[in-house]
Amino acid sequence: MFKKQLSFVAGLLAVLIIALGSCKSKFEKLKASNDNSKKYKEALRYYNEKKYGRALELLDDLVQRYRGREGYEDLFYYYAYSNYKLRDYTSARYHFKTFADTYPSSSRAEECRFMSAYCYYLDSPIYSLDQENTSKAIEALQYFITLYPKSDRVAEAGKLIQNLRDKLEEKSYQNAKLYLTIEDYQAAVISFNNTLRDYPDTKYAEEIEFLTVKAQYLFAKNSLETKQEERYAQAITYADEFLEKHADSKYVKDAAEYKKDSQSGIENAKRVLAQVRFNPKKAKELAEKDTTVQSQPPSVKDQHPELEN
Missing domain, CATH: 1.25.40.10 (Tetratricopeptide repeat domain)
Structure with a gap:
């Protein structure tokens, strides 16, 4: 009995295979006609x-x-x-x-x-x-x-x-944050400003304006003393604009702190530069430091040729 059932199933499969093959053949013949x-x-x-x-x-x-x-x-x-x-x-x-x-x-x-x-x-x-x-x-x-x-x-x-x-707005915002994460602060500032320029109604405006303050402060802090005063001053400007525009922001305390630290940074930079005038050895060290080429990710150079060394 089992052998008969097996033979029947095998025969049915054979018929199906032949039928399917015939259908395929019919389609292929039509294609070639x-x-x-x-x-x-x-x-x-x-x-x-x-x-x-x-x-x-x-x-x-x-x-x-x-x-x-x-x-x-x-x-x-x-x-x-x-x-x-x-x-x-x-x-x-x-x-x-x-x-x-x-x-x-x-x-x-x-x-x-x-x-x-x-x-x-x-x-x-x-x-x-x-x-x-x-x-x-x-x-x-x-x-x-x-x-x-x-x-x-x-x-x-x-x-x-x-x-x-x-x-595109999301990509611009995330790219700017990435520069901040990899500590390329100048590129971050430029990218944040570009995002605000290209997408003035962005939902990230408040956060971006705060991160611009942070990035500019860190850019100044990591700069040579000869360039710090101007860069800290820009951080203070960004902080003032943020505090005036977003008085109730959750970032107010941090923005005010960056402003205070930038003011202290300016005073410290002035002291260092004043000492240099009467200390030839320190002046030489600062000059040598000023000529050191800072490394920078290739992607930043490619996308922002206006960046300074």
Whole structure:
């Protein structure tokens, strides 16, 4: 009895394998054929059945054969969407843009122009990675709004742009904090100021303004005595601006402390410089110290060539 059941199961599996092989063979034969009309019909069937991989295989061949012929517009539209459905956003955005450029008068041109920008949006990585696609997505979405100011998609495009700008803001903020963490205080001050300039309405404004005070103070503290007075003075300026603007901030006590320490730092720097005038040995030591090249992370030099040595 057991042997009969085993034979029956084996036979059933054999039939299924043959049937599956036959189906695959049928598809491969269709791909290799010159029956473009049937290929097109089957490609749309696969697309509507959400079998985008097979649809794309057939459409990929058809777009080469139909180029410039009647029906190419519809075919290319589904070709772009097949790439999109398969999450190949790089290919999809290219084909959507090509469609919009090729058929600017088409009823689908607006949709494809938006989808091209949206694919850039979907390809925008997390804030810590390179943001080239984020910037390109913003440009593409803004271009869409310029081309179609009355489109129903303008509101959505605006929301997407804001999401992308928030990501760039986060990257700018985190990069500035990283400079502070690695003790590159001058780069931190510059980066914090750049973040406030580029994103004046940032939700991190209060914290950034306090960290600017801290970074400037530490920059002055770690500078040569010959440069400390000016740099401490800048720290005091930042502290005064912060204390006036954020009187109720949780950072008030620390900001006031940095101001006090900066005032003490100025007095100490003046004393050291006064001693140097009457102490040739100390003057020589300070001069030698002043000519020492300070090391700096390559990334900071690359991004901020205006930094001093």
